[in-house]
Amino acid sequence: MRRWGFSLTAAAIIGLAACSPNEGDAPVDQTDGLIAEEDLSGQALNAAIQAGDEHLEWLEEVEGEDALGFARLQNERALGLLQSDPRYQVLYDQALEVLESTDRIPYVAVRGGELWNFWRDGQNIHGLWRKTSVESYATGSPEWDVVLDVDALAAEEEKNWVWGGSTCLGPDYRHCILTLSDGGSDAAVRREFDTETRTFVEDGFVIPQTKGSAAWVDENTLLIATSLEADETTTSGYPFVVKRWTRGTPIEDAVTVYSGRAADVGVWPARFEQADGTAYFIAIQRESFFEGVYWLLPEAATGEPIALPLPRKSTPQALFDGQLVFSTEEDWAPIEDGPTYPAGAVLSIDMAALAETGELPEVKTVFVPDSRQSVGSVAATANHLLMVINDNVVSHLEAFTYSGGAWTSQPVEAPENASISIVTADDQSDLAYVNVSGFLTPETLYRVSAELTLEPAMSAPAWFDAEGMVVEQRQARSGDGTMIPYFIVRREDAAGPQPTLLYAYGGFQVSLTPSYSGVRGRLWLENGGTYVLANIRGGGEFGPAWHQAGLRTNRQRIFDDLIAVAEDLIHTGETTPAQLGVMGGSNGGLLTGVMYTQRPDLWGAVISQVPLLDMMRFHLLLAGASWQDEYGFPDENEDERNFLRAISPVHNVETDGDYPPIFILTSTKDDRVHPGHARKLAFLLDQLGHEMLYYENIEGGHSAAANLREAAKRQSLEYVFLMQTLMDRVEGEN
Secondary structure, three states: OOOOOOOOOHHHHHHHOOOOOOOOOOOOOOOOOOOOHHHOOOHHHHHHHHOOOOOOHHHHOOOOHHHHHHHHHHHHHHHHHHHOOHHHHHHHHHHHHHHOOOOOOOOOEEEOOEEEEEEOOOOOOOOEEEEEEHHHHHOOOOOOEEEEEHHHHHHHHOOOEEEEEEEEOOOOOOEEEEEEEEOOOOOEEEEEEEOOOOEEOOOOOEEEEEOOEEEEEEOOEEEEEOOOOHHHEOOOOOEOEEEEEEOOOOHHHOEEEEEOOOOOOEEEEEEEEOOOOOEEEEEEEEOOOOOEEEEEOHHHHOOOOEEOOOOOOEEEEEEEOOEEEEEEOOOEOOOOOOOOEOOOOEEEEEHHHHHHHOOOOOOEEEEOOOOOEEEEEEEEOOOOEEEEEEEOOEEEEEEEEEEOOEEEEEEEOOOOOOEEEEEEEOOOOOOEEEEEEOOOOOOEEEEEOOOOOEEEEEEOOOOOOOOOEEEEEEEEEOOOOOEEEEEEEEEOOOOOOOOEEEEOOOOOOOOOOOOOOHHHHHHHHOOOOEEEEEOOEOEOOOOHHHHHOOOHHHOHHHHHHHHHHHHHHHHOOOOOHHHEEEEEEOHHHHHHHHHHHHOHHHOOEEEEEOOOOOOOOHHHOHHHHHHHHHHOOOOOOHHHHHHHHHHOHHHOOOOOOOOOOEEEEEEOOOOOOOHHHHHHHHHHHHHHOOOEEEEEEOOOHHHOOOOHHHHHHHHHHHHHHHHHHHHHHHHHHO
16 A cells, blocks of 8 residues: 555644644634633733733744744743753763764665665754665665755755655656755645656646645646645645646646535545555545545546545555555444444455445454554555554554455564554565564564564664663552553662653543653663653543543543652652653643643643643634644633633643743744744743743744754753752752
8 A cells, every 4th residue: 555645643633733623614703812801810810911911912923023032032041051051061962962873773665665764864964865775775784875965955945944755656656746844844845856867847846835735646647735825724724625736737727626614624635556556536624633534536536526434533544455444533333233343443345346336335344452452553565464553552563364355363473562663564565664662672673574574674772771770561540540551661779769750642642652762761761860651541542532531621631640640659659749850742731731730749840842831722823723622612612611721721820839840842933833832831930930941942843853953952951951950959958
């Protein structure tokens, strides 16, 4: 199977969003400011009003002079306090060595029997797009053929180009659409590139900067979705019209083949192709973040769209042996008096029969997880459907085949107690690669052989001394009795409570699994820190039900889960409140913001990265409308509005509250989670005199780092902050 032109999982949509639109087409009341009259109960907000700012909306002006002035002033203060610490330069050098190392595994994608890779290091800041042969890659020291030098392109065009990926047309993969953003934003330029001549095509396809996507129909035709026109853009900022664009014609003359609604999250095109070259064209309509319709565009994307009879909450995963394999995110009973398939199941149907009739063919069961399992990555080779199955947050690999109208499987022997992910697979051969890692075990890339054995291909270096360190999986009882698993990584001989960093996400069905981080190991674990990863609800570790338990007004369960883990760490003597820090980004930034306001007594430090913090206006800022299916509809549902008001960090800071030090980080170029969220909380805390540091990267997008040096800088700042707050202060007290 060729990859979808647009990835369909909730996690992937977070790659386009961050975290569903307003239901219905009623206009949004744009006058509802941060501090509406009914919301004036918070002491902190009253203090802001008394300080002369009624709404703080000036901080929502992304490039506003006053907003950037505030950011620069806070940057100067934060950098002065953190970079003057003698440990900063040591940590930065260590982090940069890891991030820019040429010993990293060059992960690849299979295209036409060749292996393609995008690479950045100390000499190639913007990166190299390159390829090699399977044989050369197998040596462990492949000879790379550079197809595009993005550094040279950035210098020539005087742009801060950040690579966003490529969409290429098989079988020769000569015709490609490259995605490049200026500074790392989600909005990007898409340009046609010829991999044979290694040049951008003169008078070729060019889509100006937009949040959208493209999929090839043939070498002279694209399916495109762009947000270039306001009347074709959803309230979330994404396109809702898919068009067919023919080479040599203006983009304005592209013909609409499917149109959704402005109230959708977005609509995107995709090409779905099987091994014999048969291609299917799909328009993916996301009516909300988790629900949508897949529209088949027959006759080379010129026919009348046909709604595929799939569950509204489902994700196509692969096309294997004529079977469309998909997972369900809801219980599904497609036939009256027929079986009900549970949420989290992997099923299949005959794609050719579906395309011919538009009716639902017989549904086949591929795999049904139990209550403590979930399905990870799925990919097809010519002879096997590979599937990662997570069992109590530990992975194993299965290989499925389809024969005689039924699915069978066999396990693939792999390292135990590790995280496994499928890196790439080729539907026209048995070529596939999987990655295996753990908290203390560096990544190893394995080639999956035709006999379903794992052959080591490459290994990453060990960046820190793990001797004497141990990993344990424990459980904490949440407020409603649910047992919440978490991993703890620490020194086996640690005596007494230790400085501890707790990390969690808790949203959008995103699973957190054990993974190796050379930066975390060098900067935190080797310096005596303990690391904890919490698998709280809201994630996908145990399937859709684990996620859906914390949606909208049930979100307090997610917060209670993290509180339970923190309290368990303190109760068991692993740490103390003064030594315990919590970190999270994006949705996890909201999580840490709530931890700051709801349970400040639990933490010695809080780090909130690219966060959502104003939950009364999140749906009005950038992609925020797309996340209402997760958080609630504040303009349409009074109960949800009241709940969001009760948890919104910027609305719940008290003037005289006793809060731990907090470090808030964001990026000016983040066009997914608006930097205004972070700016507002920083401004309030600064006005109230609470201990706060704020850093805004002027470039970098939602990752808050446009290049590896910025990434090293950000992480070094964070770990210095943790050392100053969780290590130094406790030592000083002793």
